Amino acid sequence: MNPPKPWPDPSPVDGVLLSSLKKGVVEYDEVAIESACLTIINRSMDTYMAIFEGLVAGMDEVGRLFDCQEYFVPELLMCADALYTGLNMLKPHIKHNAGGAKIKRDVIIGAIEGDIHDIGKNMVKMVFDTAGFTVLDMGRDTSIDRFVHEAVKLESPLILVSCMMSTCKPRVEKLIRKLKKDAPGAIIMAGGAFIGPEDSISMGAHGGANNAHSALREAIRMLSAVNKMGSISDEQNKPSIP
Incomplete structure (x- = not known):
C-alpha cells in the first residue's frame, strides 16, 4: 500500500x-x-x-x-x-511538509561514470530540491571515487545513482559495494532506464523507484525508518511504491 x-x-x-x-x-x-x-x-x-x-x-x-x-x-x-x-x-x-518527521535532508546525486545522460537525473534532482532537500548534483559521468569521496566527506544520508546505459550497470554495482564499505550509514538508491526497483535491490542498493516522485516517497520512507530505528533492516530494504 x-x-x-x-x-x-x-x-x-x-x-x-x-x-x-x-x-x-x-x-x-x-x-x-x-x-x-x-x-x-x-x-x-x-x-x-x-x-x-x-x-x-x-x-x-x-x-x-x-x-x-x-x-x-x-x-x-x-x-x-x-x-x-x-x-x-x-x-x-510551497510549504515543505513532505515526510512529516524531522530527518536530515542532504542528498548526493549523479550519473555513473560513462553515462552522459542527465535529463532523468535532473528530474529527480528537481523533485528532491522542491521537497526541501539540499542536493549536491555531481552531474554526468561521475567517477566511483568521486561518489565515495563526497559521500564520506559530507556524511550524506542519501546517495542517488543514475544509470541510463546498460553498459554502465557493472560500475553501479561496484559503486554500491564501495559505498556500503566506506559510507555504511548512507542509504543508496539506484535507478534509470535499465535499473528498476527490484534491479536496484538485487545490485545491493537499499531501494529504487520507477520515477522521480516515487523515488522521493521511497527515500522519505527509508530516511524516516533510519531516523526512528537507526538503520534499514533487510525487511525494510524493499521498494514499496510502484
Whole structure:
C-alpha cells in the first residue's frame, strides 16, 4: 500500500488546473502553464500538490512518450523548459511538509561514470530540491571515487545513482559495494532506464523507484525508518511504491 500523500485530495476545480499543468508540460505550452500557475497562486491552492500532480505528472508522461519514440530530444528539452516555467512560479509558494518527521535532508546525486545522460537525473534532482532537500548534483559521468569521496566527506544520508546505459550497470554495482564499505550509514538508491526497483535491490542498493516522485516517497520512507530505528533492516530494504 502506498503511503498517504502529503497534500489534500484535489477539488474539482483543482483537478482542472492540475490537468492544465500536465497538458501544458506535455504540449510544451508555457503560456498555458503561466496562466494555470497564476490561478493556482491566487486560489492559494496547495502548490506542492500542483507541482507533483501537475508538472511532474506531465513530465512523467513526456518520459513515456520519449520511451515510445513519439517524442525525441528536441521535444524533451522544450517540455523541460515548460516544466521549469511552472516550477519557478510555484516554488516560492510551497510549504515543505513532505515526510512529516524531522530527518536530515542532504542528498548526493549523479550519473555513473560513462553515462552522459542527465535529463532523468535532473528530474529527480528537481523533485528532491522542491521537497526541501539540499542536493549536491555531481552531474554526468561521475567517477566511483568521486561518489565515495563526497559521500564520506559530507556524511550524506542519501546517495542517488543514475544509470541510463546498460553498459554502465557493472560500475553501479561496484559503486554500491564501495559505498556500503566506506559510507555504511548512507542509504543508496539506484535507478534509470535499465535499473528498476527490484534491479536496484538485487545490485545491493537499499531501494529504487520507477520515477522521480516515487523515488522521493521511497527515500522519505527509508530516511524516516533510519531516523526512528537507526538503520534499514533487510525487511525494510524493499521498494514499496510502484
